[in-house]
Amino acid sequence: MLDVARLRESFAHVAIHGDELPLFFYSDLFIKHPEVRELFPVSMAAQRSHLVDALVKIVSQVDSVNDLTAFLQGLGRDHRKFGAATEHYDAVGASLLATLEHFSGPDWTPDLAADWKAAYELIGSVMTAAARADEELRPPWWRGTVVACERRAFDVSVLSVRTEPRMDYLPGQSVAIESPSRPKLWRYYSMANAPRHDGLLEFHIRLIDGGAVSMALTSAAIADTELRLGPPAGSLTLSDPVSGRDLLLVAGSTGLAPLKAIVDQVAALQQPPAVQLFFGARTEDGLYDLDSLEKMAAQYPWLTVTPAVSGDSRFAGETGSLPDVVARHGDWSGRDAYLAGPTEMVREGVARLASAGMAQEQIHIEDFGWSEP
């Protein structure tokens, strides 16, 4: 039986060393197993804080088994794309114990060591079991070839990617993408279409200032290159079976991608619900996909598209912040709402809809949970 209180106390004592703790851990691991180094990016700064975050989460949830198990299973599945193999788990366990021992000083006793060993073995077994079960279902990652790359705005590109093998996913989900020019850096992007017969995936990539992966993906040199795509993840999807309520979709900038995939899915339904899509950007040329949306609106009588611009009052259509525009357009409380876009816009949008009387279970946003990049 694990002494949970003792583990927590021991962790609190070593945690005050801050970044030194993961720094020691990874150096210890790489010296003992140099071959593991190549599974990690050049800069380890983000990696170190991920490790500490995961440890903090595990230690704080160690007595609520269900939550912790789900977290660890996700972590185990997620690590397949990084190339983590079963033998790596032993190496990681040994370095973790060495790190704890190093920073515990005189507090490190054989009993404590045994507790930590048992705790890590439990963690490792849950993760590897989930990874093994996942192996039966899908590859660790998909090979994706960029077959088309179109620059729609000065900072937005639309990529068309063909995967091998074909990937199955729910519209609204996203995948982590690794570009060959930025090895070991994975960033999440949503598919902007429902699964198609030809297996093509559409991605909307916005250039983030200094964003290593977005810079590689929006570069013109991305055409014909091979990307790696992790497994589809995320819960910004239509309920199954469909709720029967009409839909309100609120998309800021490239947050359009998952919502466009949902429109794509609705188009295939026998009885499509009415769909109101708000598409907002700071300036008019940020409405990078409006042509395509207006074509869809002309084709589907159940779809209404309202563009809005927040930073240019001369725009001929709706102007103002997207949550304001949505609120001005009426009472949405009877609909299912899906929001995606900049964090601040989504937070404000959710708050406005909730205060206007929309029930919490009708409001859908992406919750990356364990798979947050």
Add this chain to the structure above:
Amino acid sequence: MTTAWFDEESRLTPEELQTVTFPMSRLGRRGYEEEPVQGFLRTVHAEFVRLVNERASLWQEVQRLRRRIIAGEAGGNPNEVLFGKDDAHVHAVRILSTAQLTADRYVADAQAYSSRVTEQARLRRDDIMRDAQQHSDMLLEEAHARAREAAVSALNLAPPPQTDRERQAAQAELAYLRTYSDVYRAHLRAYTEGVLRGIEEWERKEAASLQEAAPGNAHRRSIGTDGDAYRRL
């Protein structure tokens, strides 16, 4: 063997620095601005962590030297302790950690630089777009003004210049109209004078015939009254 300082329960920890909050001063009272205080706390926290880590490695150094002395006293080889396997590993870990931190810094610098360059490019683009927009607004405004001006002056413009033949024809027409008008006026005057003469003749004859019929005076009065009234009108 030694006392661990971590057991000293009442000691301040870096976490407490990160989570500490102070009550706000009441409205209208003087108080510190929040952000500089938080900034200072962050600095103190970083320094605190550094000191804790330094102390931990010093403690390990003391332990190592102590083991070395004990080994020496027991007749062992102190050098083996100094350069023992465990120590070598910890040294290696430290060297690799330092190298990793250097690499991290290089990557972070490169990323910050690229971020700055993209941001500047974005701002520059916004400037250029704004200038272009203003310029096009100005051009449009100017074009509008010119069009307005042209329309107004077209309205005020004299008739287009005529050829000599056209002018001669117009003058001949004018002369004819003038002559015609003179002749017509002369005719009109003669005719009007003739009518007036006829009226005078008629009035004179009427007055003469009224005086011939003298016995109808009373009757005439009443007619006269009516006549006065009529004339006054």
